[in-house]
Amino acid sequence: MTTYYNVNPQFYVSVDCIIFGFDKGSLKLLLLKRNFEPAKGQWSLMGGFVQKNESVDEAAQRVLKELTGLENVYMEQVGTYGEIHRDPGERVISVAYSALININEYDKELVARYNASWTDMNAIPPLIFDHHDMVERALAWIRKKASSEPVGFELLPELFTLTQLQSLYEAIYGKSIDKRNFRKQIAMMDYIEKTDLIDKTGSKRGAALYRFNEKTYRLAPKFKL
Amino acid sequence: MTTYYNVNPQFYVSVDCIIFGFDKGSLKLLLLKRNFEPAKGQWSLMGGFVQKNESVDEAAQRVLKELTGLENVYMEQVGTYGEIHRDPGERVISVAYSALININEYDKELVARYNASWTDMNAIPPLIFDHHDMVERALAWIRKKASSEPVGFELLPELFTLTQLQSLYEAIYGKSIDKRNFRKQIAMMDYIEKTDLIDKTGSKRGAALYRFNEKTYRLAPKFKL
DNA sequence: TCAAAAGTGTTAATAGTACACCCATGA
DNA sequence: TCATGGGTGTACTATTAACACTTTTGA
Numbered sequence: 078m079t080t081y082y083n084v085n086p087q088f089y090v091s092v093d094c095i096i097f098g099f100d101k102g103s104l105k106l107l108l109l110k111r112n113f114e115p116a117k118g119q120w121s122l123m124g125g126f127v128q129k130n131e132s133v134d135e136a137a138q139r140v141l142k143e144l145t146g147l148e149n150v151y152m153e154q155v156g157t158y159g160e161i162h163r164d165p166g167e168r169v170i171s172v173a174y175s176a177l178i179n180i181n182e183y184d185k186e187l188v189a190r191y192n193a194s195w196t197d198m199n200a201i202p203p204l205i206f207d208h209h210d211m212v213e214r215a216l217a218w219i220r221k222k223a224s225s226e227p228v229g230f231e232l233l234p235e236l237f238t239l240t241q242l243q244s245l246y247e248a249i250y251g252k253s254i255d256k257r258n259f260r261k262q263i264a265m266m267d268y269i270e271k272t273d274l275i276d277k278t279g280s281k282r283g284a285a286l287y288r289f290n291e292k293t294y295r296l297a298p299k300f301k302l
Numbered sequence: 303m304t305t306y307y308n309v310n311p312q313f314y315v316s317v318d319c320i321i322f323g324f325d326k327g328s329l330k331l332l333l334l335k336r337n338f339e340p341a342k343g344q345w346s347l348m349g350g351f352v353q354k355n356e357s358v359d360e361a362a363q364r365v366l367k368e369l370t371g372l373e374n375v376y377m378e379q380v381g382t383y384g385e386i387h388r389d390p391g392e393r394v395i396s397v398a399y400s401a402l403i404n405i406n407e408y409d410k411e412l413v414a415r416y417n418a419s420w421t422d423m424n425a426i427p428p429l430i431f432d433h434h435d436m437v438e439r440a441l442a443w444i445r446k447k448a449s450s451e452p453v454g455f456e457l458l459p460e461l462f463t464l465t466q467l468q469s470l471y472e473a474i475y476g477k478s479i480d481k482r483n484f485r486k487q488i489a490m491m492d493y494i495e496k497t498d499l500i501d502k503t504g505s506k507r508g509a510a511l512y513r514f515n516e517k518t519y520r521l522a523p524k525f526k527l
Numbered sequence: 528t529c530a531a532a533a534g535t536g537t538t539a540a541t542a543g544t545a546c547a548c549c550c551a552t553g554a
Numbered sequence: 555t556c557a558t559g560g561g562t563g564t565a566c567t568a569t570t571a572a573c574a575c576t577t578t579t580g581a
Contacts, residue, residue: 081340082392085351087312090384090395115306126310133384133395157382157397159315159358167307170315170358170395172382240532257535258571280532282578465559482562483544505559506552534577542569550561 089169092137093124093208095155095215096145098180099232104198104219104248105180106212107144111205112192115166121205122212123193124171137174144191146184151231152176155211155218163207173211175218177231198248223249227268227300230289238276238284239263246302262302268293316396317362318349318433320380320440321370323405324457329423329444329473330405331437332369336430337417340391346430347437348418349396362399369416371409376456377401380436380443388432398436400443402456423473448474452493452525455514463501463509464488471527487527493518 096107111117125140127133137152152174159170180195188194196202201212223229229245230237243259263269268290275283294300321332336342350365352358362377377399384395405420413419421427426437448454454470455462468484488494493515500508519525 080392082314082394085314086354088315088352089307089310090313090315127313127384127395129311129393130386132386133382136384154381156379157358159352159361159397161355161357167305168354169307170352172384238533255572256533257573260534261536277579280578281580282531282533284533463560480545481560482546485561486563502552506554507550507558507560508552509560528581530579530581532578535575536573538572540569540571542567544567545565546563548562550559552556552558552560554555554557 089167090127090133091124091169091171092127092133092140093122093158093171093173093211094137094141094144094152094176095122095173095212096141096176096178097215097219097232098178098195099245099248100180100195102244102248104232104245105195106198106201107178107188107193108196108202108204109144109191109193116205119205120202122173122208123191126169133172137172137176141174141176144187144193145178146187147178147182150176150178151228153218153222155214158207158211160207165206173214175215177219177228179232179234181234220249224302225300227289227294229302236272236274236276236286236288238279238286240279240284242287259302263287266300268297314392314394315352315358316349316394317352317358317365318347318396318398318436319362319366319369319377319401320347320398320437321366321401321403322440322444322457323403323420324470324473325405325420327469327473330420331423331426332403332413332418333421333427333429334369334416334418341430344430345427347398347433348416351394352397358397362397362401366399366401369412369418370403371412372403372407375401375403376453378443378447380439383432383436385432390431398439400440402444402453404457404459406459445474449527450525452514452519454527461497461499461501461511461513463504463511465504465509467512484527488512491525493522 098105098107109121109123111119111121123140123144125136127136131139141150142148155173155175157172161168232245233241239260243254243256247254270288270290272286272288274286276286277283323330323332334346334348336344336346348365348369350361352361356364366375367373380398380400382397386393457470458466464485468479468481472478495513495515497511497513499511501511502508
């Protein structure tokens, strides 16, 4: 029987993850040097096919977990890629997601198994298909997003120094920021709380550790950096 | 034979269009009172299924043309909706697109055939499925977009008065704007060119008509309203 | 004792906001 | 002549940007 639906074609739908991390003053992406077919030996984003028992967003979370072991990660759609021949093997429509993770907290065994590694944002190798477009879009996305919403904290440990936070923003925007002006801004955000803990790893003197208080933020969600 | 691809399921993929227009001081959406199944008699966005011979973006342009007769319309993805049961009939993954059109230039016969009509943005009726979420997202999108890029002109005739332009921005932001401050901003944008034509339809005195010069804009693409 | 990162205020420039009256015209 | 929308400038406020030295401490 012909229905409203079945006169139409169906497609494979995949998700691809642009996984951001931050380490030693630079933004990094977790990329796969594919040790599996197709396109074995080439660089790509982590991806996977949407299955029948999951929503597209859930597929993205699952695929991210397959690679990193992490759950409940901050992820957001950055675009859907639907060119007919974007995947030369078969027609696949792919939804790209940005993910922000703390670079110190992921499953290194899984990552090794997939042959994945962290690549500096400023030295991305050639990627398969349209993955480079996805990365470009994700970069534009994170620059906009980080300026207007407090998502940067997803990339840092729960406790962080102001120097780390500033360094993160410098990496995202690709330019240096005045330390005093930056700290003045932060001081006005009462949801960025100073703890009485000191980080001694970054300097001899030690730097105060701060934390982002999400509950306080939600009471008056204003953010601008 | 089992391949990398065919162990995975396939899905219907659709596009849905949030079609913006501007008339008499308010933002409007072109919505369908469906005169076809499924969900006949209910309100929905204009949509359609992606076909094999077109990209997803092309499908959106085609579907928009089916309803309005317009081609090369400014459209942008606002999100992909992939919940399992979002369409109670069958599983359909839908990509939502915002479209900005000049409300004076569309094919009224086609629109009548689909039983579509312009609805004030502030009086959206209940919509099928997750179409209301799509509309919400499109509204958030247009507010952000219009503030940082000169997309508003897509909603106006090629020649427009400053009062019309201001009225458009007031509708988008849902608040009134000071006339002198607004015109001061516009005066600084040299790609908004005053013509020597006068519009006499809006007032007895007549108002100068302006046009947006895209080439000039591209030389120094700065915009903020 | 010195190298290295932490921490701290003031001033100038810029951008944004508030506000009220005259103008030209057709009815 | 008057009602209607078109057009214009200035003063105040808020935000942003520029800028340099002192502190602490482990090596």
